[in-house]
Amino acid sequence: MLTIHTADELRVSWDADPLKDGAVAVEGDRVAGTGPLDVLLERFPGARVRSWPGALGPALVHEGPLPEAPSPRERLHAVLKSGATAVLQQYADTPDLRAAASRNEVAVLPRATKPEITDTGRADLAVFDVDGACIATVCAGRLVHRRR
Template identity: 35%
Template sequence: MLTIHAAQLVLPVGAVPVGDGAGGAVAVDGDRIAAVGPYEEVSAAYPAARVRRWPGLLTPGLRQDHARELLTRCYHPDPREADELGELPLWGEEFERIAAAMDAPRRAGSVRRGLQRMLRHGTTHVVGPFGADEPALRTAVSRAGLIQVSPPYPPEAPGPADLDPFAAGGDLASTVHGPLTVGGRADLAVFDVPDEAALRAGGAGRCVATVLAGRLVHRAR
């Protein structure tokens, strides 16, 4: 089914921003991008398409450079554990305490929740490797639909990694998986902010929707 994702501003990265007048739009056919341009032009070209309207800014999906650390050196609490452990990822001594008594199902649950939280931050690509010696981790990443990309690794950041790919201070061009191009895979993120400066200031926690290979995998309530 062909879908048009419309927002006030579309930043394709590597091309001119689209957002004058009625805003910008990305048409998605299956798992591929069919068009990027002003909403009026895209909607006229695909009059039968379903239209999803989003607030703010539409960009390519983001890349999480510290996915391995977030999934293997961090515990993502189950909501049922919130009274005891809170809702934020646990690092360092707290993680070591939990890991010492963690069985395989509990570890797998933490990984799944970590991946879901990445999706809620507009992430569509994760830096590996997730090797053959870690089949459960590799399977979880594959089932979540996130795309594994190869190193080189980024410089190691001090302290715990962050679910927000912008936490290291990079701009949009250095944080997305790649530009939005016609014929390319439809990996998109939408943020309830007016422009890139506001996105970098507020972070990827402002994500309201993530589209992975044309599928809406996260939508803020």
């Protein structure tokens, strides 16, 4: 199902200028389009809309050791709760962590990259409030974290 994620502002990269009332259309695990909400609603009639307060942008890359937790799944969930959908290979250093990352579609990268939202790119998104706390994380098109 096609979903449009919208927020007070959209940033296709975290250093890009914000687009007020911007949105990202997601189909499956891919970005189907970005732009003003009204344009995407016209382009994708009938899409489900998820509205978020704050800033919507690309999910982050977790660049340090994974948080301590009782299991690999919980360690990765802590990363997802922070707004990241990728970890560095050097920190996914056990077979259990790599398997958990694969099951949860968390990307394991050889080096840090600058995250950005691109048309047809993987739908990895995060929403942050004005204080920088993560409100929601979308990993490969799936909503995997939502702050209540």
